[in-house]
Amino acid sequence: MSASSVRDxxxxxxxxVGTVSNVLNHPEKVSPSAVERVQRAIDELGFIRNDAARQLRNGRSRTIGMVVLDVRNPFFTDLARGAEDEAAGSGLMVTLGNSDENPAREATYLDLFEQQRVYGMVISAYADITERLIRLKQRGIPAVLVDRSSPDGEFSSVSVDDLAGGRLAVDHLISLGRRRLAFVGGPMGIRQVADRLEGARAAVAAHPDVSLEVIEIDALSVLAGRAAGADIVGRAPALRPDAIFAANDLVSMGLLQAFAMQGADVAVPGQIALIGYDDIDFASAAVVPLSSIRQPSALIGKTAVEILLAEVQDPSSPPRHVVFQPELVVRASTQA
Amino acid sequence: MSASSVRDxxxxxxxxVGTVSNVLNHPEKVSPSAVERVQRAIDELGFIRNDAARQLRNGRSRTIGMVVLDVRNPFFTDLARGAEDEAAGSGLMVTLGNSDENPAREATYLDLFEQQRVYGMVISAYADITERLIRLKQRGIPAVLVDRSSPDGEFSSVSVDDLAGGRLAVDHLISLGRRRLAFVGGPMGIRQVADRLEGARAAVAAHPDVSLEVIEIDALSVLAGRAAGADIVGRAPALRPDAIFAANDLVSMGLLQAFAMQGADVAVPGQIALIGYDDIDFASAAVVPLSSIRQPSALIGKTAVEILLAEVQDPSSPPRHVVFQPELVVRASTQA
DNA sequence: TGATCGTATTGAATCGATTCAAAGAAGAAC
DNA sequence: GTTCTTCTTTGAATCGATTCAATACGATCA
Structure with a gap:
């Protein structure tokens, strides 16, 4: 009826019980005959280790806690996938929490992971969690920030150069001859968004005849993009931008939907050239295949876990910062 | 330095220590002054409960384990999202494992969840896991199958009528006047795939002049769809189907990519009408907005957790089976 | 035969939160 | 002043796996 224990x-x-435990953890220390008998008993009883008891004794779980901004964004599931594969190599598991760009949800997951004494955390942060990171470090729980470097460089991070990404995108739009640019993204509190915008601004600054309008939205979702697109469609044609840089591909897909909608008929790229960010699989399959800025998502996740593992090995090692360079992918949405 | 405990x-x-525990779990039993003093001590020490110890004592964790076939499929993240929201209402958390249609990965996650003595499991199964479900029931861990009903009805399930979905899709294609249909999907071991095909066959059976070719692929992914699409493009036009029912939207998006590719130029729906399954957000934003069969994904997840909670309340209750009806969504990919 | 060394096994102690029977404290009633 | 109630608080026992010092067992050699 109830589960059996090592004692049974x-x-x-x-x-x-000591021998049973040794069979499970250090079989080389146990005589073959004992291993065999214990193994049989385990099978017969259907014994399954109680992870809580192991953890309690060991002081640390075999799970890595990961918090991402949005599980519905393929960029993050790819990231998670990369992390998962790397972790599996060391017998670790990854549990995924979805903050949905909500500080309360984010905090809930981080609290939970702390209570679970996770092996380490990989965090795509929304709010400023510096204090928590300090506490984690004191407690010996390593944390790696992804897609964002820590303000003071105190904590390891894996990120992509979002300034460069912003520049790449906007330089490309300008090279097409577009002059009335717009950036659609938000909330600005998300560092990636702010950085991409800053990169865009830097690129624009070099061209006195180019303007950059900033259209702030409250989430990086298809829905928010569609709403922003509807707004633009509602404007007199002369007041519309002739090129848009969207903070990510979900937003650019939303924009595209609004532009392609019956009655809207804003030609992409004819009237408005459109470029997104992340290069998710779906971007290439959109109504108009979307240009984008590619990030090595799975590699980011993998690298984050590698750093985590290294920090568990040597907790006193200095924080590492890996920055990947993004890459321009040109598709129909920005081709004359 | 190291974490503090209730004793500290x-x-x-x-x-x-008893009083501290009561403050945490039954504050109404403790005098206000004691609550206040304990609370202050907790704050000063930065005390964080050790979940492993709680679980060990309680015998069961506050986490629901969920295994899905593919986290990159928005259908499953929506499902997970629905489950998560419902669970949160009862102070439970959902951890997500991705089996990737791989029996070994699936088993690994299920083992892990058993070791963790999860509160319950929500499983989108790939392999036949009847034996495990029996064991779980014996151990008092409730499990709910999603998107698939158990062979013998012994275990609770939440599913969608995939036969009806298959019929809906194919009836629609036939009503457009198409006669040379094809079904693209696989592996056939996945019940949903088999059922959708069976529904399709049933619909075809009523029309002697309609044929149904089955094109089996080895995964329900964009990539596999693209490969199948390339195959079809490679055929002489007369040998191509004039309508395709894809086992899910990822596959249909892959097909569409292949058809729209430079040099392929297979008109959708002109030459080939195309309908998918799941109605993921991205389907409506595709090159040609995709018709699809809609499933109430978040609702499925929510319902699964509801059933789970009810079974924990009353373990002896008979298994429940909820079956949702799918819905046809017509878009450009099947409009003359 | 006894001493010595190496390997195998034992089982009490431990991790930290929760529970619950028992004890204690504070009032109320007579 | 004593007896009852009611409300708080206490702390040992518990969950189950792991560890490690202590012990047992065998084999080897003098």
């Missing part, structure tokens, strides 16, 4: 297994196999 | 808190607050 020991009883059945005619050995002590 | 008790010492600092000048009370016993």
């Amino acid at each position: 297994v020991a009883l059945r196999a005619g050995v002590s | 808190v008790a010492l600092r607050a000048g009370v016993s």
Whole structure:
């Protein structure tokens, strides 16, 4: 009926609990005959280790806690996938929490992971969590920030150069001859968004005849993009931008939907050239295949876990910062 | 340095460990002054409950384990999202494991969840896991199957009528006047795939002049769809189907990509009408907005957790089976 | 036969939160 | 002043796996 414990297994196999534990964790220390008997007892009883008890004793779980801004964004699932694969190589598991760009949800997951004494955390942060990171460090729980470097460089991070990404995108739009640019993204509190905008501004600054309008939205979602697109469609044609840089691909897909909608008929790229960010799989399959800025998503996740593992090995090692360079991917949405 | 325990808190607050625990779990049983002192001690020490110890004592964790076939499929993240929201209402958390249609990965996650003595499981199964479900029931861990009903009805499930979905899709294609249909999907071991095909066959059976070709692929992904699409493009036009029912939207998007590719130029729906399954957000934003069969994904997840909670309340209750009806969504990919 | 060394096994102690029977404290009633 | 109630607080026992010092067992050699 109820689950059996090492004690039951020991009883059945005619050995002590210590031996059972050794069979499970250090089989080389146990005589072959004992291993065999214990193994049989385990099978017969259907014994399954109680992870809580192991953890309690070991002081640390075999799970890596990961918090991302939005599980519905393929960029983050790719990221998670990369992390998961790397973790699996060391017998670790990744549990995924979705903050949905909500500080309360983010805090809930981080609290939970702390209570679970996770092996480490990989965090795509929304709010400023510096204090928590300090506490984690004191407690010996390593954390790696992804897609964002820590303000003071105190904590390891894996990120992509979002300024460069912003520049790449906007330089490309300008090279097409577009002059009335717009940036659609938000909330500005998200560092990636702010950085991409800053990169865009830098690129624009070099061209006195180019303007950059900033259209702030409250979430990086298809829905928010569609709403912003509807706004633009509602303007007199002369007041519309002739090129848009969207803070990510979900937003650019939303924009595209609004532009392609019956009655809207804003030609992309004819009237408005459109470029997004992340280069998610779906971007290439959009109504008009979308240009984008590609990030090595799975690699970012993998690298984050590598750093985590290294920090567990040597907790006193200095924080590492890996910055990947983004890449321009040109598709129909920005081709004359 | 190291984390503090209830004992430390008790010492600092000048009370016993029992009182500290009561403050945490049954504050109404403790005098206000004690609550206040304990609370202060907790804050000062930065005390964080050790979940492993709680679980060990309670015998069950506050986490629901969920295994899905593919986290990159928005259908499943929507499902997870629905489950998560419902669970949060009862102070539970959902951890997500991605089996990737791989029996070994699936088993690994299920093992892990058993070791963790999860509160319950929500499983979108790939392999036949009947034996495990029986064991779980014996151990008192409720499990709910999603998007698939158990063979013998022994275990609770929440599913969508995939036969009806298959019929809906194919009836629609036939009503457009198409006669040379194809079904693209696989592996056939996945019940949903088999059922959708069966529904399709049933619909075709009523029309002697309609044929249904089955094109089996090895995964329900964009990539596999693209490959199948390339195959079709490579055929002489007369040998191509004039309508395709894809087992899910990822596959249909892959097909569409292949058809729209430079040099392919297969008109959708002109030469080939195309309908998918799941109605993921991205389907409506595709090159040609995709018709699809809609499933109430978030609702499925929510319902699964509701059933789970009810089974924990009353373990002896009979298994419940909820079946939702799918819905046809017509878009440009099947409009003359 | 006894001493010595190496390997195998034992089982009590431990991790930290929760529970619950028992004890204590403070009032109320007579 | 004593007896009852009611409300708080206490702390030992518990959950189950792991660890490690202590012990047992065998084999080897003098």
